[in-house]
Amino acid sequence: MNHTKLSKLWDSLHASYWFLPSVMVAAAIGLALLLLALDGTKQVNFDEWNWLYTGGPEGARALLSAIAGSMMTVAATAFSITIVALQLASSNFGPRLLRNFMQDTGNQFVLGTFISTFIYCLLVLRTIRGEDFDFFVPQLSVTVGIVLAIVSIGVLIYFIHHASTIIQASHVITEVSQDLTATIDRLFPEKLGHNAPEPTAWLKQIPPDFETAACSIPAKHSGYLQAIDNETLMKIACQHNLLLQIKFRPGKFMVKGCELALVYPGKRVKPQLFDLINNALILGQERTEQQDVEFPIDQLVEIALRAISPGINDPFTAVRCIDRLTDGLCQLAQRDIPSPYRFDREGQLRVIVEPISFGQLVDAAFNQIRQYSRSDAAVTIRLLEAISTIAAFTHRPDDRVALHRHAEMIYQGSREGLPEAQDRNDVEERYLRVIKALKSSEIR
Known part of the structure; x- marks a missing residue:
């Protein structure tokens, strides 16, 4: 299993509420068996350990029963x-934010702690015997059960906070x-195979009959494209001497039977390649941020839109989202956008992927907020201030064109949406600052 699929597997496990608690339960079972084995050995004299539990079997049973019962009660409360x-x-921030809460390690750890303590106490409880001919009280194991109960109290306090x-x-x-920042660091720049020996090498290597001679690969299933296994695609293309064009980029929805990819030349395509290419996507x-x-x-846009909706009317939250989007776009403006043309070690064009541009990401960040905040002076002004900040980090002409286009649309929308003349004047002042900032970045 390669890195992409391992990353996908870990992402799925990390977003589940059963994985970490299951690991902790397994650790609790192992701990109970180990300590019970130590308690049953004749080579360790526990009488010298004054801090161990020294009560009888009835007291040990009552103690462990109380801990186990309370742990299940607390676990049920924590789950509720x-x-x-x-x-x-879901109601305040949107259903798409549920994934972030499901990935919260703190909640998973809390549930795992309570359940693990419960399982541990049950395993130790079943070994306590009070008969004269078969007397056994696992002193060390009972003591560790008390320690786990104390730790669980601390975990409960942490959980409340x-x-x-x-x-x-x-x-x-x-x-x-933080997820946005991590994704930017992971994906930009990103390479598949090796760069071309010259910037325009891909122009010479795309066959003129590519569209007509290529074979279409249909999608076997419907769903969101979460990740592309770049290594597998490159391996397929090199082994069969093919040129692949992927029609979707991660995050897009694919319908079963739609055109997933083009493979050139089509006459070399064998039936098994259909499955191999589908499995690589x-x-x-x-959707995930992988x-x-x-x-x-x-x-972030969804949080901002809910904040400026008439039912909530919270522009301060929307402004915070714009600030975070600004930070992410400033980072993107300084990164090299990966080329959609991917080459093997010999400089042969092998894979063409669906490109993404800085302008598309600016559209995703600002379009909907701009459309829904035309009558909100504070949000409109912060959008223009955000563009002015991002302009200082741009070094590509196309990026400045995208920012200028949005500034123009925000300004025109404010002329129609803001009823107060002073608000329109404030917006115009910020708009002029954006134009100045864009010109300054162009000179640099």
């Missing part, structure tokens, strides 16, 4: 609080912003 937090997140923190808008926005029911930089951008 988690469900309420997920409901609040954590549960009240993760549903705050500032925390949610920060978490999504990883589908799922939801190779989809637009996903965390869309999450």
Whole structure:
């Protein structure tokens, strides 16, 4: 299993509520068996350890029964609080943010701690015997059970604080912003194979009859394209001496039977290649940020749109989202956008992927916020200030064109949406600053 599929597997496990608790339960079972084995050995004299449990079998049973029963009660309460937090997140921030809450390691650790302590106490409880002919009280194991109960109390206190923190808008926005930053660092720049020996080498290597002689590969399933297994695609293209063109990029929805890819020359395509190419494109029911930089951008946009909706009317949250989007776009403006043309070690064009541009990401970040905030002076002004900030980091002419286009649309929308003349004047002042900033970046 290569890196892409391992990353997808880990992403799925990380977003589940069963994986970490299951690992912790397995560790609790191993700990119980190990300590019970130590308690049963004759080579260790526990009488010298004054801090161990020294009560009888009835007391040990009552103690472990009380711990096990309380752990299940607390685990049920923690699970109920988690469900309420997920409901609040879905209603306040949008259902797409539920994935972020499901990935929260703190909640998984809390549930795992309570369940693990419960399982540990059960395993130790079953070994306690009080008969005269078969007397056995696992002193070390019972003592560790008490320690786990004390640790669980600390974890409960942590959970109360954590549960009240993760549903705050500032925390949610920060978490999504960190996902955006991590995705940018991971994907830009990104290479598949090797670069061309010259910048325009791809122009010479695309056959003139590519469209007519290529074979179409249909999608076997419907779903969101979560990741592309670049290594496998390059390996397929090199082994069969093919040129592949992928028609979708991560984050897009594919319908079963639609044209997934083109393979040239089509006469070399064998039936097994259909399955190999389909398997190299990883589908799922939801979008993820594994190779989809637009996903965390869309999450921030969704929070902003809900904040400026008439039912909520919270421009301050929208402004925070714009600030985080600004930070992400400033990073993107300084990165090299990967070429859609991918070459093997000999400089032969092998794979053409669906490109993404800085302008498309700016559209994803600003289009909907601009459209829904035409009558909100504060949000409109912050959008223009964001563009002015991003302009200082741009070094490509196309990026400045995209920013100028959005500044123009924001300005024109404010002329129609803002009823107060002073608000329109404030927007115009920010717009002129954007134009100045774009010209300054062009001179640099």
